[in-house]
Amino acid sequence: MMIKRFIFFALLINFTFQSQVFAQTTKSKKALKLYKSSQELKKSRDFEKSISALKKAVEIDPKFAEAHLDLGYNYFILRDLRNARVHLQKAAELKPDDQKFKYSYIRVAEFELREGNYKVAVDYAKKYLTYNSSARYQRDVDEANRIIEIGEFAIEGMKNPHDFKPVSLGDVVNKFPYQYFPVLTADNSSMVFIGRQNKIENLYISTNENGKWGEPKPIKEINTNAQEGTCTISGDGKTLIFTACGETKERKVYGLCDLFISHKSGDEWSTPKNMGGKINRRSWESQPALSADGRTLYFVSDRPGGIGGNDIWMTKLNEKNEWTEPENLGPTVNTKRDEIAPFIHANGKTLFFSSEGYLGYGGYDFYKTELKNEKEWETPENLGYPINDFRDQVGLFITADGTKAFYSNEDYESGVIISSVLTSFDFPEEIRPSKISDVVAGKVFDAVTKKPLNAQIKLTNVDSDHLISAVESDEKYGNYLIALTEGSKYALHVDRSGYLYKSLSFDYKKGSESKVIELDIYLDPIDEGSIVTLNNIFFESGSYALLPESKTELDKLVKFMSDNDELKIEIGGHTDNVGSDDKNKTLSLNRANSVKEYLTKAGISDERIATEGYGESKPVEENTSETNKAKNRRIEFKVVKN
Incomplete structure (x- = not known):
């Protein structure tokens, strides 16, 4: 599920000019003949035979730099990056200061950056710029400058690494060939994630029992033989939004991928519903992130009206329980490149996401930003090394108390994912959310009959008289969960028609160690x-x-x-x-x-x-x-x- 981006260029070479030059750089007539033959084959776009001829040429003369260069380009055009790198690297080594080999320098700089060899990447990018000043190749010039900027940022950032010790969640939960994008309830008792086997993605849920994650169970009301992708769950575990790609008999979609919603009552999930034409367009909608109370949704879309590429958008449930028209988070968060995989912390203020548009360590990095007011975000901050490195980092979840992080640790081979394991680590204190959250959880009962009740539970900041969150207790079991964020004084009201409401007070202005507060609530009939x-x-x-x-x-x-x-x-x-x-x-x-x-x-x-x-x-x-x-x-x- 991780996204690995490679830039492929249509590289035009002046074959006649190169042949005249190359005639002077190999002493082997046979190798030169093979090289010339490869040029003709390439002109007719028979790259396989062209490669075959060039391979024979370098076998005869391993120092035939021009043949290595052409081999690298041929492999690059065929998207065989492993072999492209070998021969472009060889060409650059054989001709380290030759202007005619400048294009091998920029390609090798890209390869080295993708492997985290920052100093080598910077050196090759600088060498490329030394030999290229033509506006004709501005795209490569921009890429070289970007590699230098990333490389120098990474080299400096690696001097102050975080204490980072990721630990697998164990073989019981990591039972599939691939599992990724974990999301947890606010009390950390349940985790939903994507499990992939036989090329099919489905949603699974695992519960935490005595500190260990249990056997993942499929969410049968949601899973189909099609693809159920990235998902999010509300803090109380009662609202689930997920991605479905492609239309099926059961699910109609507006675009390439749509967002669907399901609600849990008792032990059952409702039949998923498409979230409708406001949320889903003819474009790509995916990677949802719900606030703890399930009333604010962040998601990724490439719809028109964005800043560029994939952007993060936001919508809210209004007083009529309808989702509002989505709003782009704007240029403080979104860039001309891709922003993906948002996660909104239980405090409702700290947004984590992945981006390739900000200065980082290469590929997608994790960033965080804080909401200053209703719509203004702070400048995103890179989470630093080694949480971020040269690989893509996508899909992060931070617990309500800010101390633990969950993600999928993925290994690649030649740009192809070969394993994905659910992993956690202690989240460094210096990059934790500015405010942590406590969790209030319990059940609502009829004070007389002691039967569970479905009731509305609203949390309000008494200083600003602003509604912070609103949830409902379960109709069958009466259980509820709501997050309290430090730094404010709250009023908690529990309502049900025909009953006296319950009024509770929580003063968190001074802050405290985060915990789960167990609180059963009994409502008296009027x-x-x-x-x-x-x-x-x-x-x-x-x-x-x-x-x-x-x-x-x-x-x-x-x-x-x-x-x-x-x-x-x-x-x-x-x-x-x-x-x-x-x-x-x-x-x-x-x-x-x-x-x-x-x-x-x-x-x-x-x-x-x-x-x-x-x-x-x-x-x-x-x-x-x-x-x-x-x-x-x-x-x-x-x-x-x-």
Whole structure:
């Protein structure tokens, strides 16, 4: 699946001029005769016989540089790169400072670059430029300059290597001749990848049990006898988008390759659906990358309107649950060459991808960029050596905590992939995402019956009142997963019609070691006497003035009251035991009234809202620590009449 690019040129040689020159550079008349015969054969485009004659010529005179040069070109035209390299290299060695051999220098520079022999590549490229100043060969001049730039960058970069120790994921998961493009759920419990055997690509899933990857199982609802290519999975493992190339009876496509989507409920995946004409065009769409909540999609396309070649595009699910018109990520990310294989980290801000358009180590390298705001990206950064080297690096996945990387380690022989093994390594700290993510996972239940519930779970940044992610718990099992990124204060709301919503608060402004937070959530039916703690209402110490970051919670309460327009509630204020009873009771009542005032200004009838100040009389914890006191300082609402 890796992409190996070679540049092939139609090389025109002045055969008459060369024959006159070559007559003076070999003492063997027989070798010269064979050489002349090869020229005639080449003119008639019989390259095989031309090669045969030239091989005999160099057997007779191994130092016949011009014959080696022509052999190299013939092999190059036939795309036999191994033999082309041998003879062009020999020609360059025999004539290291001869202007007539300058084209062997640039070709050898290309070959050496592809093998990571940077200094040799740079030397040959510089030698080529010394002997060529003609605008007629500008393409080769540009290539020589690029080789020099790459070579010098690589030589310097190799002086400061990362600690890089890739380890195979083991024979159990690496059971196919080839496996590649691994993607994981946010809690690292499941991995989906492409397995290839008998020239057929299908999707497989492996689960992590006690730190070891289990036997990969085919995703039967998705796999066919056709090709299922690069895929992506949401953080909770419930949304899968994959590439299908070529039309089948079951799958209609718009272009060369299209993106299809499937959702998991319980243990079953839905029948895949084409993502439609906005996403898929008559062009090539592939290599999708979903955000953790499954609501932002990055993918690769060569559609019109891009910067050049294959570009990375982005689309989002809107409020109507429809994918928006894709947008090109723009010239900060995309170049005139190819950008491929995007991966968006669980933090939703750090994008990893492969590119051959930026300065690197040759071929495709891994890069990362950070989202500065809604649409602006930072200048991409090369991930460095030896994560990147002269080979193509494509398809990287970084865990939510930023510590582990997964990819497919591929070996090539003469430009052909001979093995591909799923591999992981410790991701160097100096190039990790700027913000890591925690994972909150658990199940949603009916508080009375204890049965699993399908519910909406929304995460909002309370400082900006911006929706960060939205997921649903599974209808059959009630399980959910959502990513929390360090550096912000979050409100987590869990909703289901007919139930009181649950309000949770997570303060990650200071950052912490990433982990999986296990949290089961029980929703109470809307019954008289039911109580909800509003964990995201904030006041200044000793004051009843609402702080701006309370807006998310207050607006949620407004919507809840609007959706349940017969409901009457009591808003109760509570304090810790600091201060006198009377002052605490007055403060708690004033805080409750502040919440009521916000609701009434938002259109909720005054008659539906009662208030009460309980002061320190109803603590939920003993006031023995600052943590417990913070829990006691709260606003609740109680259902008075349903």
